[in-house]
Amino acid sequence: MRALGLVFVVSVVGLGCFNPDDIFPVSGSVRSGSGVDGQVVKLLRQPTAGSCDQQTLAVPFKDVTTDAGGSYGFEVFRAQSQSLTTMGSFCFRVSATFDGSGSQAFADLNRITQQLTLPPLRDWQARAALDGGVLTFEPVIPWPDDVSLDGGPVTTLDHRVEVLTDAGTIVWRTEDWFPNPDGGANLREPMVLDDMRLEDFEAKTYLTARLVELDPPVLDLAARTPPPTHLRSGQHLSLHGARVALSRGLPCPELASPCPLTDGDAAYFTLSTNTLTLSLPTPAPLTAIVLRGVETASPLVGVVLTQDDGGMQHLSHQLPLSVEDLRAAGVGGGGAGGGGVIPPRRRDGGIPSMTLPAITTWSVVTLDGGASFGTVQLVFPEPVTKVGEVSLF
Secondary structure: HHHHHHHHHHHHHHHHHOOOOOOEEEEEEEEEEOOOOOOOOEEEEEOOOOOOOOOOOOEEEEEEEEOOOOEEEEEHHHHHHHHHOOEEEEOEEEEEEOOOOOOOEEEEEEOOOOOEEEEOOEOOOOOOOEOOOOOOOOOOOOOOOOOOOOOOOOEEEEEEEEEOOOOOOEEEEEEEEEEEOOOOOEOOEEOOOOOHHOOOOEEEEEEEEEEEOOOOOOOOOOOOOOOOOOEEOOOOEEEEOOOOOOOOOOOOOOOOOOOOOOOOOOOOOEEEEEEEEEEEEEEEEEEEEEEEEEEEEEOOOEEEEEEOOOOEEEEEOOOOHHHHHHHOOOOOOOOOOOOOOOOOOOOOOOOOOOOOOOOOOEEEEEEEOOOOEEEEEEEEEEEEEEOOHHHEO
């Protein structure tokens, strides 16, 4: 009897750890130059406990409005944050859409199991413009230092721009934060949208950002660092390209005729091949190959150029993998240092082979325009599963 009683007591104590009436406060603030009083902040919840999926994290759960100082708060019961049958946690999103600017800010939470204080939801007004083929904009916050002097966590910020047609086709996508292939701190790069990248498309820019702020800290000891705040600028810059590629309408023998990769559409074409070949009717000086939406598992691509006299040139090009690309593929690269994410260069200057989960990239292969080429062949170490467009200039 004593043994049974001991088991009963332990079971009751264990069940007490899952009191469905436990309350977990979630608080934070919004920041906007257009005023913060009365801003609506939404708490969304994924309908099923378990793994998080941002694509389905859109079910309204609770709404609150901020006070005069921009502060807000939710109360979440344990029974609302945790399934009492499966013991799985629900995923949440705290989101604010700013009416004046159309901008949006949100933070995703894998779970709510204790009190949380979130970083600010910011009304990001990017004020984007195109200057000499480079996108200029105001960052979400002043550029943070990407290196920690004491080895601890740091505030990180990266931006992405997608250039989309009215039909939703991505003409171009690029970021401003890339791992350093030679190791060390990540590299800040300008976001180039020149005439080759725009080609003759009509499209608009869609700017997003990912910010990890260390102040105020999240009161979730298991999280170690605050959840990232994702931001979307409400401003969309209209762009009108006027340059037609030399490859427009060329056949591609590995795929289909007419070729879906030279039709000026840029919509995804699903395939599985390691080579793509384009042949010009008349050899011409080429300065660049523009690759749109190439999905493959290797960041390397070989380029074989055949000259008008039959001579051949062989080049190796590395597809740009941003910190966000690697993070989305689960490879890493979220830290400020960035070292070790991409293998360092070999002593001969080459880049060692590397296989990743399939990543979609947009890239420009720069060529020496002094020679005329009639045929361009792209050779990939891993099969290409999707491509939007291949353009020769």
